[in-house]
Amino acid sequence: MNEPAETTEELNAEQQDAWEQLEQIVAAKDSEAARSYLKELPPGEDARVMAQLSDAEQHEFIALLNDEDAARLMESLPEIQAGQFLSTLPPEKAALIFDEMNSDEQVDLLDQLTEEQSEAIIEQMDPEEAENVRFLAQYDSQSAGGLMITELLSFEDSQTVDDVVTELRQNAEEYATYNVQYIYVINADEQLVGVLRLRDLLMAPPGRRLNKMMIANPTSVLDSTTLQDLQHFFDSHPLFGLPVVDADQKLVGVVRREDVEHAGEEQAGRTFLRFAGIMGGEELRSLPLKIRSARRLSWLSINILLNIVAASIIAMYEETLESVIALAVFLPIVSDMSGCSGNQSIAVSTRELVLGVIRPRDWFHVFRKELGLGLVNGIALGILLGGVAYLWKGNPYLGLVIGGALALNTLMAVCLGALIPLILKGFKLDPALASGPILTTLTDMCGFFLVLSFAQALLPWLT
Amino acid sequence: MNEPAETTEELNAEQQDAWEQLEQIVAAKDSEAARSYLKELPPGEDARVMAQLSDAEQHEFIALLNDEDAARLMESLPEIQAGQFLSTLPPEKAALIFDEMNSDEQVDLLDQLTEEQSEAIIEQMDPEEAENVRFLAQYDSQSAGGLMITELLSFEDSQTVDDVVTELRQNAEEYATYNVQYIYVINADEQLVGVLRLRDLLMAPPGRRLNKMMIANPTSVLDSTTLQDLQHFFDSHPLFGLPVVDADQKLVGVVRREDVEHAGEEQAGRTFLRFAGIMGGEELRSLPLKIRSARRLSWLSINILLNIVAASIIAMYEETLESVIALAVFLPIVSDMSGCSGNQSIAVSTRELVLGVIRPRDWFHVFRKELGLGLVNGIALGILLGGVAYLWKGNPYLGLVIGGALALNTLMAVCLGALIPLILKGFKLDPALASGPILTTLTDMCGFFLVLSFAQALLPWLT
Known part of the structure; x- marks a missing residue:
C-alpha cells in the first residue's frame, strides 16, 4: 500500500497532466505547445479535458490549432459534445473546420445543430464540400444514405487489374486518406455491376479484365435501408463495407461496418438515457x-x-x-x-x-x-x-x-x-x-x- | 388500411415462412431442405427461429446440417443462445462443430459453458485446434488476448514485396478465409518490428524489401490490455486491427476493430440487464x-x-x-x-x-x-x-x-x-x-x- 500522502501527490500530478496544464497553454497562447499537448494526450482523454474547460477557454484553445487539427479533435469527441462546441463558434470558423472533415462526420455533426446554425455553416463552406453535404443531408441520419461515405474507389468494368494498380500507384497520396477495402465496378451508366477485394487484385494476374474476375451482382443496399436492417446484415455477413445504390441502381456511396456499429452504439446510449427519463436529446453536464x-x-x-x-x-x-x-x-x-x-x-x-x-x-x-x-x-x-x-x-x-x-x-x-x-x-x-x-x-x-x-x-x- | 382478415392472413403466411415451416422440415428429416431453409432465412431471423423450437427439435435440426453449416449458425446466434444450445449437445458432436469455427468464436462460446462442459469438448476436438484454444483460453475474455484472432499473415523483415505477393497468390485458397487487412513483419526472434497495409504492397515497386517500406515500430498492445483501453484506442485511431504481443514482444495475434466493438455491444447489453436487476449472466426466456x-x-x-x-x-x-x-x-x-x-x-x-x-x-x-x-x-x-x-x-x-x-x-x-x-x-x-x-x-x-x-x-x- 502507498502512504496516503504519496497517493494524493500522484493524483495531483496526474491532474496536472490533464487540464490544468492545458489552462496554462491557453493562457500563454502557445500554439506549438497546444498541438503537441493534443498529440500526447492519452486516447479518450480529450473529451474529458474539453468538458473541464469553460466555453471561453475552449474557444481560445481551438484558435491555437490549425483547422485540420481542430477537425481531428472534433471527430474524436462524442458527437453531442462536438456539436455543442461547434454551435458556439462563428459560422466562418466552423465552416473552415468542417471543410477538413470526412463526409459522414460532417453530416453527423451538422445533425447536432439547429437548421439555422447548420445552414449558416454550409453557406460558408467550400462550394464542392457544401454540395456534397447538401446531397448527404437529404437522407435520414439513421439510414444507409445518412451513414455512408462518398469517398470510394470505382472503376469501369472494361478496365484491367493493371489499370487499377497503375491508377492506385499514381494517386497513392490522394487515396492514402481513403479507407479502401473494396473496389467497386460500374458500367457506363454508373450502375453498380461488381465488386473486388484489394487482396483479389494482389492475387490475380495483372492483365485480367475486371469483369472477368469481379464478384458480379454484388450485394448492395438501397440508400433508404434502415440502421437496424444494416446491423442485422453486418451481424450475419463478415464484410467491411457495403455499396449503397439509389433507386436507379447507381452507386452513391459505401456504408462501412464501423459506421454502422458506431451508430448502433450511439443509439444504445440514447436508449439508455431515455430509459431513465432523459428525453429530447442526450444530456451532457456542459449543456446550459x-x-x-x-x-x-x-x-x-x-x-x-x-x-x-x-x-x-x-x-x-x-x-x-x-x-x-x-x-x-x-x-x-x-x-x-x-x-x-x-x-x-x-x-x-x-x-x-x-x-x-x-x-x-x-x-x-x-x-x-x-x-x-x-x-x-x-x-x-x-x-x-x-x-x-x-x-x-x-x-x-x-x-x-x-x-x-x-x-x-x-x-x-x-x-x-x-x-x-x-x-x-x-x-x-x-x-x-x-x-x-x-x-x-x-x-x-x-x-x-x-x-x-x-x-x-x-x-x-x-x- | 388493410381489412382485418387480410392482415391476419398475411401474418399467418409470414409465420408459416418462419418456424412452422422449419418444424415440417425437422419432422420430415429433410437435410437438403434444412440447408436451403437456413440459407434463405432473412438476416437476424435465425436467432428467433431457434428460440421458438423446443430443445428436442433444435437437436434434430442440427443433426440435419453438416458441421460447417452448424458452426456458421452458432456463430450468427447471440453468444448466450449458442452457448446454451451447445451445452445440451453430446461433447463429441459439439467438438466437431467447434473444429469448424474461428479461434475467437471458439473461445467466446466455450466461455458460455461450465469448466466441465468446455473441458469435455476440448478433449474431443482436433488436437491442433485444441492446443490453440487452450492457449487462448488462458486469457481473460475481456482482454486483448481473449479478443484476438491467431489467423494472421506475418513475414520476415528481409523478404521483398514480390516474395509476399507470390506467397499470397500461391496460397490464395488458404488465405481466402483470413480477414487480412495488414501484413505483419517480424524479426528472426518472432518479435514484431513492422506493419504493412495491403494497399502499400499494391502501390510499391515489387523488388522492395519489407524493412525498407514497412511502418517500423508499429503501435501494438500487450495481450493483457483491457477491453476499455482497446475501445478508447480504436475510437481515436482509424485502424482495422492492432497487433498483439506478449511480454517478450513476440507477435501472438491480432485484435480487430469489429471484435472490440462486438465485445463492447455485448457488454452494453449485460450492463443494461444488470441495471434492471438481472444478474449472474444474461437471461433468455429459453433458459430453464x-x-x-x-x-x-x-x-x-x-x-x-x-x-x-x-x-x-x-x-x-x-x-x-x-x-x-x-x-x-x-x-x-x-x-x-x-x-x-x-x-x-x-x-x-x-x-x-x-x-x-x-x-x-x-x-x-x-x-x-x-x-x-x-x-x-x-x-x-x-x-x-x-x-x-x-x-x-x-x-x-x-x-x-x-x-x-x-x-x-x-x-x-x-x-x-x-x-x-x-x-x-x-x-x-x-x-x-x-x-x-x-x-x-x-x-x-x-x-x-x-x-x-x-x-x-x-x-x-x-x-
Missing part, C-alpha cells in the same frame, strides 16, 4: 442549466401526474387505512417491489427484441414463459413479506393481506413488464421510453388497490 | 424456469430487505401518520419522484463515464453542476406537489410539509444520483449494478423521514 433542467422536468412532470393518479387509490381507502395504520408501512414496499419485478421483465424483453430473438407477434410465447416465472416469484416474495408483516404485528391476517397482495401484484407486473415493450414496438413506439412509466403506474395502482381492498374485506380480523 | 427465477429472485430478495429497512422509518412515525392520514397518500409519491430524479442523474453520470467525459476524481465538478439543477427541479416539483396537497385538503401547512419535503429530497436525490456511480467506479465496482438500489434506499428513507418529521413539527396546524 436551463436546457438540462427543462429536459428532465418535461419527463418528471408527466411522472408526477401518473403518481398522483396512482396514489388517488390510497385516498379512496382513507378510512380503511386509518383503522389499520400498519398498512401505510407496506404500501410503498408492495408498489416498489412490483415495479422491480416488472422492470426485470421489461429489460429481458427489450434485450430479446434487440437481439432479434423475439418479435412483437411472439407475445403469446412470451406471456406463457412469464406466467410460470411470475407465479414462482410472486409466491416466494409474498411468503417473505407476508411473514414479516405477520411477525411484526403478530396478526396472521395482516400477513395474508400483504403476502397475497404482493404475490398477485408480482404475477401481474412480471407479465405486463414482458408484454408492454412488445406492444409498444408493435405500434412502432420506442419501448425504452414508455415501458417503465406505463408499468409502474399500473403496478402502483393495482398494488395499492389489492392491499387496501383485501384489508377492507378482512377488516374485522385486522383491528 | 428454475435458473431464471433464481437469478431474478437473488436480486429481488436483496431489494425487499432494503425496502423493509426504508419503510421502517414509516413505522417509527405511526402516531403522526394516524393523526394526519392524508400523509399516507403522499409518501409513495415523494419516494417515487425522488427515485426518478435520482435515476436521471445516475443515467447521465453512467453515460458520461462511458463516453470518457468524466472520471471518478471529477466528483466535485459533477457535484457543483448537479447542485444548481437539483435546486431548480426540487423547487419546481415541490411547488407542484405542495400545491396539489394544499388544494386537496385546503390546508396550506399540509402543502408546506409535502412541498418542502419533496424539494429537499429531490435536491438530495439529484446530487446523490450523480455521485454514486463515480464513487462505485472509483472503488472498481460496477456502477450499473449497484447505483439504483443504493439510491432508492437512501431517497426512500430520507423522503419518509422528511415528510413525517416535518408533519410532526407542524402537527398542531395539520389536524
Whole structure:
C-alpha cells in the first residue's frame, strides 16, 4: 500500500497532466505547445479535458490549432459534445473546420445543430464540400444514405487489374486518406455491376479484365435501408463495407461496418438515457442549466401526474387505512417491489427484441414463459413479506393481506413488464421510453388497490 | 388500411415462412431442405427461429446440417443462445462443430459453458485446434488476448514485396478465409518490428524489401490490455486491427476493430440487464424456469430487505401518520419522484463515464453542476406537489410539509444520483449494478423521514 500522502501527490500530478496544464497553454497562447499537448494526450482523454474547460477557454484553445487539427479533435469527441462546441463558434470558423472533415462526420455533426446554425455553416463552406453535404443531408441520419461515405474507389468494368494498380500507384497520396477495402465496378451508366477485394487484385494476374474476375451482382443496399436492417446484415455477413445504390441502381456511396456499429452504439446510449427519463436529446453536464433542467422536468412532470393518479387509490381507502395504520408501512414496499419485478421483465424483453430473438407477434410465447416465472416469484416474495408483516404485528391476517397482495401484484407486473415493450414496438413506439412509466403506474395502482381492498374485506380480523 | 382478415392472413403466411415451416422440415428429416431453409432465412431471423423450437427439435435440426453449416449458425446466434444450445449437445458432436469455427468464436462460446462442459469438448476436438484454444483460453475474455484472432499473415523483415505477393497468390485458397487487412513483419526472434497495409504492397515497386517500406515500430498492445483501453484506442485511431504481443514482444495475434466493438455491444447489453436487476449472466426466456427465477429472485430478495429497512422509518412515525392520514397518500409519491430524479442523474453520470467525459476524481465538478439543477427541479416539483396537497385538503401547512419535503429530497436525490456511480467506479465496482438500489434506499428513507418529521413539527396546524 502507498502512504496516503504519496497517493494524493500522484493524483495531483496526474491532474496536472490533464487540464490544468492545458489552462496554462491557453493562457500563454502557445500554439506549438497546444498541438503537441493534443498529440500526447492519452486516447479518450480529450473529451474529458474539453468538458473541464469553460466555453471561453475552449474557444481560445481551438484558435491555437490549425483547422485540420481542430477537425481531428472534433471527430474524436462524442458527437453531442462536438456539436455543442461547434454551435458556439462563428459560422466562418466552423465552416473552415468542417471543410477538413470526412463526409459522414460532417453530416453527423451538422445533425447536432439547429437548421439555422447548420445552414449558416454550409453557406460558408467550400462550394464542392457544401454540395456534397447538401446531397448527404437529404437522407435520414439513421439510414444507409445518412451513414455512408462518398469517398470510394470505382472503376469501369472494361478496365484491367493493371489499370487499377497503375491508377492506385499514381494517386497513392490522394487515396492514402481513403479507407479502401473494396473496389467497386460500374458500367457506363454508373450502375453498380461488381465488386473486388484489394487482396483479389494482389492475387490475380495483372492483365485480367475486371469483369472477368469481379464478384458480379454484388450485394448492395438501397440508400433508404434502415440502421437496424444494416446491423442485422453486418451481424450475419463478415464484410467491411457495403455499396449503397439509389433507386436507379447507381452507386452513391459505401456504408462501412464501423459506421454502422458506431451508430448502433450511439443509439444504445440514447436508449439508455431515455430509459431513465432523459428525453429530447442526450444530456451532457456542459449543456446550459436551463436546457438540462427543462429536459428532465418535461419527463418528471408527466411522472408526477401518473403518481398522483396512482396514489388517488390510497385516498379512496382513507378510512380503511386509518383503522389499520400498519398498512401505510407496506404500501410503498408492495408498489416498489412490483415495479422491480416488472422492470426485470421489461429489460429481458427489450434485450430479446434487440437481439432479434423475439418479435412483437411472439407475445403469446412470451406471456406463457412469464406466467410460470411470475407465479414462482410472486409466491416466494409474498411468503417473505407476508411473514414479516405477520411477525411484526403478530396478526396472521395482516400477513395474508400483504403476502397475497404482493404475490398477485408480482404475477401481474412480471407479465405486463414482458408484454408492454412488445406492444409498444408493435405500434412502432420506442419501448425504452414508455415501458417503465406505463408499468409502474399500473403496478402502483393495482398494488395499492389489492392491499387496501383485501384489508377492507378482512377488516374485522385486522383491528 | 388493410381489412382485418387480410392482415391476419398475411401474418399467418409470414409465420408459416418462419418456424412452422422449419418444424415440417425437422419432422420430415429433410437435410437438403434444412440447408436451403437456413440459407434463405432473412438476416437476424435465425436467432428467433431457434428460440421458438423446443430443445428436442433444435437437436434434430442440427443433426440435419453438416458441421460447417452448424458452426456458421452458432456463430450468427447471440453468444448466450449458442452457448446454451451447445451445452445440451453430446461433447463429441459439439467438438466437431467447434473444429469448424474461428479461434475467437471458439473461445467466446466455450466461455458460455461450465469448466466441465468446455473441458469435455476440448478433449474431443482436433488436437491442433485444441492446443490453440487452450492457449487462448488462458486469457481473460475481456482482454486483448481473449479478443484476438491467431489467423494472421506475418513475414520476415528481409523478404521483398514480390516474395509476399507470390506467397499470397500461391496460397490464395488458404488465405481466402483470413480477414487480412495488414501484413505483419517480424524479426528472426518472432518479435514484431513492422506493419504493412495491403494497399502499400499494391502501390510499391515489387523488388522492395519489407524493412525498407514497412511502418517500423508499429503501435501494438500487450495481450493483457483491457477491453476499455482497446475501445478508447480504436475510437481515436482509424485502424482495422492492432497487433498483439506478449511480454517478450513476440507477435501472438491480432485484435480487430469489429471484435472490440462486438465485445463492447455485448457488454452494453449485460450492463443494461444488470441495471434492471438481472444478474449472474444474461437471461433468455429459453433458459430453464428454475435458473431464471433464481437469478431474478437473488436480486429481488436483496431489494425487499432494503425496502423493509426504508419503510421502517414509516413505522417509527405511526402516531403522526394516524393523526394526519392524508400523509399516507403522499409518501409513495415523494419516494417515487425522488427515485426518478435520482435515476436521471445516475443515467447521465453512467453515460458520461462511458463516453470518457468524466472520471471518478471529477466528483466535485459533477457535484457543483448537479447542485444548481437539483435546486431548480426540487423547487419546481415541490411547488407542484405542495400545491396539489394544499388544494386537496385546503390546508396550506399540509402543502408546506409535502412541498418542502419533496424539494429537499429531490435536491438530495439529484446530487446523490450523480455521485454514486463515480464513487462505485472509483472503488472498481460496477456502477450499473449497484447505483439504483443504493439510491432508492437512501431517497426512500430520507423522503419518509422528511415528510413525517416535518408533519410532526407542524402537527398542531395539520389536524
